[in-house]
Amino acid sequence: MSRADVTAGAGAPAAPEETGQEPGQGSGPRPVRLAWTLGLFRSELSVTFRRWRTLALLAVLAAVPVLVGIAVKIETSDGGSIGGGGPEGGGGPAFIAQVTNNGLFLVFTALAATLPFFLPMAIGVVAGDAIAGEASAGTLRYLLVAPAGRTRLLLAKYVTTLTFCLVATLVVAASALAVGALLFPLGEVTTISGTRIGFGEGLLRALLIALVVAASLIGVAALGLFVSTLTSSGIAAMATTVGLLITVQIVDQIPQLHAVHPYLFSHYWLSFADLMRDPVYWDDLVKNLGLQALYAGVFGSAAWARFGAKDIAT
């Protein structure tokens, strides 16, 4: 977003509060500005996380690993293995076959199960609500009365959404780890390459995977924020974001459209599993992070372009 700020200075010199973070151009001294930004961010954060809607979303996310864990436990209670046998390796999300041996794998299974839909949907709700929700509630103009500037408000909203991405992912991972530890044995981890790593390193990789999954949602968050600046209806923004999410996932499944697949934000999502290889296979992980950064750059600046020039009537 700093790029956006710099370009704002060049492209719209008549908007002094946008370039306020650059020394010498702001109307107040820098520390005050910074405090404002932090304060704005903190108030956004508390507003977001105190909403019942947000808490309900997090509760749903935390329930997914519980369901998966109990289902696996029941299915394997007679000593059988889950999804074993067929050459396809059974259905279900990735890593599910290993859950019975090691509860830590429930973290990976839960993330693989929630990443395609539950997590991005929750992000879509929060991101779509960010600007449009304020507009439809009529509170956007009051937010703008505070001398924070639109760019900084947008930035605070985006950082709040990203924080939600991280929190949501960690909620899934923590819930899965707790359920996995309760229902299944823990211990030495066998990577999918067949080598063994200690439980400590396994935990570290689980944390790394959670961070990568959270980073995989950066693109959706930026897209949702952009959609949110287009409309004054919170519901419409959320529905559009979730609709786009589903459309992109469907397009990603159509083999005839393989030419566009590498540019879809969801294409490399499952690459987080590459962290469980030994040695780690970085190629797709790097592609995923690069793609997310690209989406953040394009749609973040598009949101800035739209929001900065928009007439706020409500």
Added chain:
Amino acid sequence: MAPYEPEQDTNEADELSAGRRKAARYVVPLAVAGVAAATIGLVPALATSGDPDLPDVTAQELIEKIAASDTEQLSGTVKISTDLGLPSFGSGMTGGFAPGAGAGGAGEDGGEGGKGGSAADPSAKLMELASGTHTLRVAADGPDKQKLSVLDDAAEYSLIHNGDDVWAYDSASNEAYHSKDAGKGDKHGKQHDREGAKDLGKEVPSTPKEFAEQALKAADKSATSVKVDGSAQVAGRDAYRLVLKPKESGSTVGQITIAVDAKTGTPLKFTLSPAGGGSAVVDAGFTKVDFGKPAASTFDFRPPKGTKVTEEGDANGRHGKDGMGGRDLKGMEDGGLNVIGDGWTSIAELKTPGGQGLPTSGSGSDSGDVPPEAEKFLNSLGDQVKGDFGSGTVFKTRLINALVTDDGKVYVGAVTKDALVKAANAAH
């Protein structure tokens, strides 16, 4: 200033310039997208620019260099794309043909096709490599320790050879396959032991080195034009390009290009182009390679608790019962495999056990079991041909063609349809 109005100072600027400024803001996202697109387009082009300058070698020296190459320690990533032009209807058919494709000649080792049993069974899994694009990881440390992994989505299939043990581990189904006596496989030769994972690892070429060895073996020196065609960069290393071309007509192989590492003599990339033109049939090359010693833990596999392990003996017991198309081809080899000609245009002549009809890969051995609909379907896949030998059906892929005569003979080879008919006529 009223903060809930647009940030442009509309009091002083006129409406037109305000509109222009509004539009100017959208230049930023467009510029970001443009820069990204340019980077994506330009970086690969810049990365591959320029072939390395290497001292000249003759083709003979280069082949000797490959033979003398004693690379024992290596790890790397291999990308393999196979496009036989087959419709993807199960592993039975592709399984039957693919190893022959790798050998660049007769389907001598055609046959460990799809069979029932463990998901971790090496033969079935490695046959998947016969179509599409796959990423593989290889690691080797001397003759006793090798590992080959097929990278799937969120799963991996590993074939690990460590001393006397051969393990295959399929992480998607959490199943393992174990065989103990890999070293004896060659002595026992024929039947079950040939299916030991080690042999399979060798017989089904998957690394550029194995492809290159197969190709050089298959290439009859006198019938092949071999030359060194400049240099290339493969996986960040300087390499010579060795080009093999069949001299005689009738082969479907256009040319084979092998990139040979200039320092170690290790083949780094193998490309087989069909005579008919178009994209390569087989393209296997390292994208990353390291000639250092891989970590010992790489080859250390113990099946995790709860993993279903299939021992080699168990698996063979099952194969006896429900072995499928591939096994039948195997039976045929024992019965009556006859190689006509040699070098590039060699054709394998097989007799189907039942004495007639089409070997419907994937179903039972007797063609009498094939329902008429299936027969019709199979016929529709091939071209009907007639000759002195009678009549038959030619099944075509981009590399391997097969002629199945109505009196139950099969001619398979990397040769054109005409060459197959000629061979059948001559054999008649």
